[in-house]
Amino acid sequence: MSEPSDRPSRPASKPSERPSWLEIAADDPFGVHNLPYGAFDPGDGSRRLGARIGDRVLDLAALERAGLVEARGTLQAATLNPYMALGRPYWKAVRDRLTELLTDQIFRYRVERLLVPLADVTPGLPFEVGDYVDFYSSQEHATNLGRLFRPGSPPLLPNWKHLPIGYHGRAGTVVVSGTDIVRPNGQRKPPDAPAPTFGPSQRLDIEAEVGFVVGAPSSLGTPLTTKDFYEYEFGVVLHNDRSARELQAWEYQPLGPFLGKSFATSVSAWVVPLDALAQARVPAPEQSPPVLPYLADERTGYDIRIEVVWNGTVVSRPPFSGLYWTPAQQLAHLTANGASVRPGDLYASGTVSGAKRAEVGSFIELTWGGAEPVTLADGRTRTFLEDGDTVTLTATAPGLDGTVVGFGEVVGRIQPPRR
Ligand code: CA
Numbered sequence: 494m495s496e497p498s499d500r501p502s503r504p505a506s507k508p509s510e511r512p513s514w515l516e517i518a519a520d521d522p523f524g525v526h527n528l529p530y531g532a533f534d535p536g537d538g539s540r541r542l543g544a545r546i547g548d549r550v551l552d553l554a555a556l557e558r559a560g561l562v563e564a565r566g567t568l569q570a571a572t573l574n575p576y577m578a579l580g581r582p583y584w585k586a587v588r589d590r591l592t593e594l595l596t597d598q599i600f601r602y603r604v605e606r607l608l609v610p611l612a613d614v615t616p617g618l619p620f621e622v623g624d625y626v627d628f629y630s631s632q633e634h635a636t637n638l639g640r641l642f643r644p645g646s647p648p649l650l651p652n653w654k655h656l657p658i659g660y661h662g663r664a665g666t667v668v669v670s671g672t673d674i675v676r677p678n679g680q681r682k683p684p685d686a687p688a689p690t691f692g693p694s695q696r697l698d699i700e701a702e703v704g705f706v707v708g709a710p711s712s713l714g715t716p717l718t719t720k721d722f723y724e725y726e727f728g729v730v731l732h733n734d735r736s737a738r739e740l741q742a743w744e745y746q747p748l749g750p751f752l753g754k755s756f757a758t759s760v761s762a763w764v765v766p767l768d769a770l771a772q773a774r775v776p777a778p779e780q781s782p783p784v785l786p787y788l789a790d791e792r793t794g795y796d797i798r799i800e801v802v803w804n805g806t807v808v809s810r811p812p813f814s815g816l817y818w819t820p821a822q823q824l825a826h827l828t829a830n831g832a833s834v835r836p837g838d839l840y841a842s843g844t845v846s847g848a849k850r851a852e853v854g855s856f857i858e859l860t861w862g863g864a865e866p867v868t869l870a871d872g873r874t875r876t877f878l879e880d881g882d883t884v885t886l887t888a889t890a891p892g893l894d895g896t897v898v899g900f901g902e903v904v905g906r907i908q909p910p911r912r
Contacts, residue, residue, distance in 0.1 A: 511596040511597075512525070512596065513525045513546065513547075513595045513596050514595070514596065514597075514598050514601045515546060515547060515549070515595065515605075515608075517546070517547040519896070520896075520897060521547055521899075522889055522892075522896075522897045522898060522899025523545050523546060523547050523548075523899050524546075524547070524892075524896055525546065525592055525595050525596060526769060526892045526893045526894075526896045526898065527545070527765065527769050527892065527896075527898050527899060528544045528545070528546060528588065528591055528592070528595075528766065528769065529544065529545050529728070529763035529764055529765045529766065529769070529900075529901070530542065530543070530544055530545075530553075530573055530576075530619060530728065530763065530764045530766070531543055531544075531545060531550070531616050531617075531619045531762050531763045531764065532571060532572055532573065532616070532617045532618065532619045532620075532762075533550055533609075533614040533615060533616050533617060534614060534615040534616075534617060535552075535609060535613070535614055536613065536614065536615075539571075540571040540572075540617050541553070541554040541555075541571070542554055542568050542570065542571075542572075542573060542576070543609070543614075544591055545611065545763050545901075546595060546608070548610065548611045548612070549608040549609060549610055549611055550608070550609045550610075550611055550614055551591070551595070551604070551607060551608055551609075552607045552608070552609055553568040554568050554569050555607045556568070556594075556604070556607055557569065559603065559607070561590075561594060561600070561603060561604065562587055562590050562591065562594070563586075563590075564576055564579065564583060564587050565579060565583075567579060572618075572619065572620050572621045572837070573619050573620040573727075573764065573837075574620055574621050574836045574837045575836075577620065577706070577707075577708035577709070577727045577836040577837065578708070578709065578710060578836040580708065580709040580724075581708070581709065581723075581724050584708065584727065584766065584768070585768065588766060588768055616669060616670070616671070616762030616763070617669055617762070618667070618668065618669040618760070618762075619669070619730075619762060619763070619764050620706060620764065620836075620837045620839075621837050622664040622665075622667045622837055622838075622839050623664060623707070623834075623835040623836065623837040623838040623839070624661065624664060624834070624835070624838045624839075625661065625662040625663065625664040625667060625758070625838075625839045625840070625841075626659050626660070626661055626662065626823075626827055626838075626839070626840040626841070627659060627660055627662045627702075627734055627750070627754070627758075627840070627841045627843065628657050628658065628659040628818065628823050628840060628841060628842055628843040629653075629657070629658040629659060629843040629844075630657055630658075630816045630817055630818035630823065630842050630843040631815070631816050631817065631842075631843055631844055631845055631846045631854070632649070632653075632817045633815070633846040633847060633848055633852075633853070634843065634844040634845070634846035634853070634854060634855070634858065635648070635649055635653055635658075635843075636648045636649055637846065637853070637857075637858045638857070638858075641857060641858075641861070641862045642742060642745075654780070654781075654782060654784075654817075655782075655784065655785070656784075656788070656826055657788075657818040657822055657823045657826045657827075658843075659823070659826075659827065659840070659843075660749040660750055662734075662750075662754060662755065662758065662841075663754075663755035663758075664839070666755055666756060666757050666758060667758045667759075667760055667839065668757055668758070668759055668760075668905075669759070669760060669761075669762050670731075670759055670760065670761050670762050670901070670902055670903045670904050670905070671762075671904060671905070672757070672759065672905055673905060673906050673907075673908045674735060674756075674757050674759070674905045674906065674907050674908065675756070675757075675908045675909075675910060675911055676693050676694060676697055676878075676880065676907060676908065676909055676910045677693070677694050677697075677737050677740070677752070677753075677756040677757075677910070678691060678692060678693055678694070678910050678912070679691065679692075679694055679737055679739075679740035679744075679752050679753065680740065680743060680744070680752075681694075681739040681740055681742070681743045682743045683739070689743065693909075693910045694737035694738075694739060694740055694753075695739065695877065696737065696738035696739045696857070696863065696876075696877045697735070697736075697737055697738075697877050697878040697907065698735070698736045698737070698738050698855050698856045698857050698877055698878065699733050699734075699735060699736070699801070699854075699855060699856060699878070699884050699886075700733065700734035700735070700736055700843075700844040700854055700855050701732075701733065701799050701801050701809070701811050701844060701845050701854035701855070701886050702731075702732040702733070702734055702841040702842045702843060702844055702845060702854065703729060703730075703731065703732060703795075703797055703799075703813050703820075703841070703842045703845065703888070704729065704730040704731070704732035704760055704839050704840070704841045704842070705726055705728075705729060705820045705823070705824070705839070705840050705841070705842070706726070706727050706728050706729070706730060706764055706837070706838075706839055707725055707726060707727065707824075707834045707835065707836065707837070707838035707839070707840075708725060708726065708727025708728070708836055709724060709725045709727075709836065710833065710834065710835050710836055711725060711828060711833045711834045712833055713831065713832070713833040714831040714833075715828075715831065715833075716787070716825070716828045716829050716830070716831055717824055717825055717828040717834070718787070718790070718825055719787075719788065719789075719790045719791030719819075719821040719822055719824070719825045720790060720791060720821075721824070721825070722791065722820060722821035722824050722825070723767070723821075725824065725834065726767050726820065726824065727764065727766070727767065727836075728764035728765050728766045728767055729764065729765045729767065729770065729795075729797075729900070730760045730761045730763070730764055730765070730839075730900070731760065731761040731799070731886050731887070731888050731900045731901065731902065731903045732758070732759070732760050732761075732841045732842075732903065733758065733759040733760075733884070733886055733903045733905065734754060734758050734841060734844070735754070735756065735757045735758060735759065735905075736750075736753060736754055736855070736857075737752075737753045737754075737756070738753070738857050738877070739753075740752055740753035741753030741754065757905075758841075759903045759904075759905050760839070760903060761886075761900055761901045761902060761903045762901055763900065763901045765890075765898060765900055769892065769898050770795055770797075770890055770898060771893075772890075772891050772892055772893055773795045773796045773797060773890035773891050773892070773898065774793050774794070774795060774796075775793070775794050775795065775796045775814050776792055776793070776794065777792045777793060777794035777814075777816065777817070777818075777819045778794075778815060778816075778817055780792075780817065784822075787825055787826075787829055788822045788825060788826060791819060791821035791822060791825075792819060793819055793821060794813070794814050794815075794816060794819055795813055795814065795820075795890060796813070796814045796890055796891055797813035797814070797888050797889075797890045797900075798810065798812060798813070798888060798889055798890070799811045799812075799813060799845055799854070799886060799887070799888045800886070800887045800888065801854065801884065801885075801886055802884065802885040802886075802887070803856075803867075803869060803875065803882065803883075803884050804869050804870075804871065804873075804875075804882055804883055804884075805869070805870055805871070806869040806870040806871075808851075808859060808867055808869075809851055809852060809853055809854065809859060810851060810852060811844075811845035811846055811847055811852050811853065811854040812845070812847045812852060813842065813845050813888075815847055815848075816842060816843070816845065818843075820840075820842065823840055823842075824840070827840060846858060856875070856876070856877055856878070857877075860875070860876045860877070863876035863877060878907050879907065880907050880908065880909045881906065881907060882906070882907045883904060883905070883906045883907075884904070884905065885902050885903070885904040886902060886903040886904075887899075887900065887901070887902045888900040
């Protein structure tokens with residue numbers, strides 16, 4: 494983008510117009526164009542809010558106490574919820590102020606001392622999860638799962654192209670990246686078995702998704718429109734909806750996923766502000782047949798590119814931009830009956846799968862129900878997760894002026910069942 498040469502010396506800046514006084518590489522995905530929010534333990538067991546910049550964390554609690562930023566005291570909290578509840582005008586003002594503090598040399602002396610090396614802190618869950626909804630918005634994933642779970646039937650059910658399918662999940666078991674995942678026990682019954690059995694899941698899987706964090710509260714009884722997405726949506730996390738497939742297959746009809754999903758859901762430690770993703774907006778795929786008017790206005794997707802790494806081997810690169818239903822449509826749909834949202838509500842996109850095998854977001858698709866094992870770099874083969882396995886999700890999106898927006902990672906190691 495060209496800039497006028499006679500612009501004032503202190504323009505109302507876009508974030509990357511001025512580089513940070515911190516030495517950060519231009520291709521660092523956590524440059525001043527990103528500034529994701531998190532909550533960290535500085536080493537004393539407490540929890541404080543921070544913004545990630547490069548390989549450091551800006552201590553937002555200390556910044557607010559020093560009078561360098563004003564957010565009505567909400568940056569003193571242990572979670573982002575009170576700050577998110579302030580709404581978009583505050584989110585924008587604080588983000589603009591953080592950009593100013595990190596780019597204007599005038600502030601360097603006072604701000605530099607409030608930066609903590611990322612390596613010295615332990616990131617925690619950045620927000621208290623309110624209600625958690627998991628959608629099912631990739632046509633490729635829904636088609637693949639339909640074929641695997643209901644062979645011989647039409648893979649897409651008749652409602653799929655008319656509404657974003659979702660279910661309410663278990664908010665209390667959403668855990669931050671780095672948390673070990675204990676293999677769940679549960680009940681299962683193969684189709685040809687005479688009776689169900691109970692035991693450790695042998696078909697433990699991942700679902701690579703993008704999670705959307707609601708910031709501002711809405712009023713009970715008043716639906717949100719697709720346009721309201723930009724006022725209510727605070728930011729985005731990477732999301733791994735862990736799934737025990739044989740438990741899911743036995744229990745999910747007629748009321749949907751239950752214990753096969755509720756044992757753990759992992760999210761990244763850094764919430765990327767929606768404002769950092771303005772350059773990642775892309776047209777979502779055409780919808781045919783046309784959707785109902787309350788879902789029709791907003792067709793914005795996001796060019797978020799996910800990478801799935803299994804024990805160090807990249808096994809898939811799911812493209813978020815191809816999802817059939819957009820996050821704005823999902824928000825409009827989940828409030829269409831008047832249900833309200835609260836700060837910290839989390840809704841996930843659904844497994845992100847592209848059209849190719851190398852783009853699927855789950856191992857049940859990657860190995861086609863376990864029939865086609867994958868070989869990892871260490872020569873070992875896998876169908877589903879084994880104890881000790883580690884899966885890491887990472888993602889990037891285009892940022893301002895050729896920069897890259899990073900999402901950090903979602904990582905977790907599989908532990909054996911405890912009973
Ligand atoms: Ca899911």
